[in-house]
Amino acid sequence: MSADCSSAPHPLDLHHTASMAPVLSTINPINFHNIFGGLIGTLACSFCHTNNNLLRCQPNAGITGDWLLDRYADRLHFDERNPMQDRCPYLDELITKVRANPLTVLAATDGSVPQSNQYQAALAAIIYKGHSELERTCYVSGRVTAPDMELNAISCAVRLAVKQANCQHIMVFTDSMGSAHRAVDPSMHSGQAFSLSVCRALQEWFKADVLHCITFVYIPSALWWDIHGEAHKYITELKVRVGHCKTDNSIDVLRSRAAHSSLDAWASMFQDRSYRGSEFLELQQPDRQLIQPSYLNGGPWLSTFGHSITEFARVCWCITGHMPIGACYCHFKINEPHGCTCGAALQSRQHILFCCHD
Ligand SMILES: [Zn+2]
Numbered sequence: 001m002s003a004d005c006s007s008a009p010h011p012l013d014l015h016h017t018a019s020m021a022p023v024l025s026t027i028n029p030i031n032f033h034n035i036f037g038g039l040i041g042t043l044a045c046s047f048c049h050t051n052n053n054l055l056r057c058q059p060n061a062g063i064t065g066d067w068l069l070d071r072y073a074d075r076l077h078f079d080e081r082n083p084m085q086d087r088c089p090y091l092d093e094l095i096t097k098v099r100a101n102p103l104t105v106l107a108a109t110d111g112s113v114p115q116s117n118q119y120q121a122a123l124a125a126i127i128y129k130g131h132s133e134l135e136r137t138c139y140v141s142g143r144v145t146a147p148d149m150e151l152n153a154i155s156c157a158v159r160l161a162v163k164q165a166n167c168q169h170i171m172v173f174t175d176s177m178g179s180a181h182r183a184v185d186p187s188m189h190s191g192q193a194f195s196l197s198v199c200r201a202l203q204e205w206f207k208a209d210v211l212h213c214i215t216f217v218y219i220p221s222a223l224w225w226d227i228h229g230e231a232h233k234y235i236t237e238l239k240v241r242v243g244h245c246k247t248d249n250s251i252d253v254l255r256s257r258a259a260h261s262s263l264d265a266w267a268s269m270f271q272d273r274s275y276r277g278s279e280f281l282e283l284q285q286p287d288r289q290l291i292q293p294s295y296l297n298g299g300p301w302l303s304t305f306g307h308s309i310t311e312f313a314r315v316c317w318c319i320t321g322h323m324p325i326g327a328c329y330c331h332f333k334i335n336e337p338h339g340c341t342c343g344a345a346l347q348s349r350q351h352i353l354f355c356c357h358d
Pocket of ligand 1: 340341342343344351352355356357358
């Protein structure tokens, strides 16, 4: 799956989409939005790879009422995380029970996003029945986010599991329930192509037998638990360097990169007094680090003072140095007293904040 994007046509390039004309003609306008929204969602992905997934996807997957969860909600189960529960003994008991059932297929999935930029993200899926391993697979996927990778791993596991003979119940063991929910959601999101592929595989499998059902089970990755620990070990052994070609693979990774580069640019512009404002009051964190601009939770200033409009207006006056005090009257030659009510000769911002006892 390692993508060679250098030769892939841009999905929005109309010259190249001409080669998809036979496919496009079979898609109605609603599906076009749903499917190509996802295509744009995975725009940086190797086009040919994504495209293959899209061509195999269920044509009605994106129409409300035809969604997998609309039609087969009773066959999809999520065994969610429960902070009150001691997960390990519960999981041990569960796996003993499901291993004893010859009609249950177990799928352990895991994704890994290396901290080093030099290596590609990777995923693993291992399929078992009872104690025997039936199949295992791993892929690399360029640079994607951890939830993208988990979604990709789940998609891979589901497609392998539905192919197994004598299987009535699939149990997918994952450490990302968010990605498990995304996997059965055909709406527009990062990695939508993988969700469409899961929806198609499950829709066909559910249709084949009324007893077919699937359960996604939450495994805390820190447990290194049983078959999930095995998938985790398997995937961390796979180390593939990023090649020379561009390997960004999902809209979420591009979004995150754009946000980081905006923050970097913002932080460096903020060092420039002419951009920041020469009177801007430098404030420090409790650890004496200078406060840097950020958009998180409204930014450091708004998140601290934003609860009251009047207080925030006063803080703005103070931080920007545009407040009706003596020093300001003096600077703008306004005919008002320059001294402080406490008797100090000049009512400056420094004086009010650090010296004045009035
Ligand atoms: Zn004073």
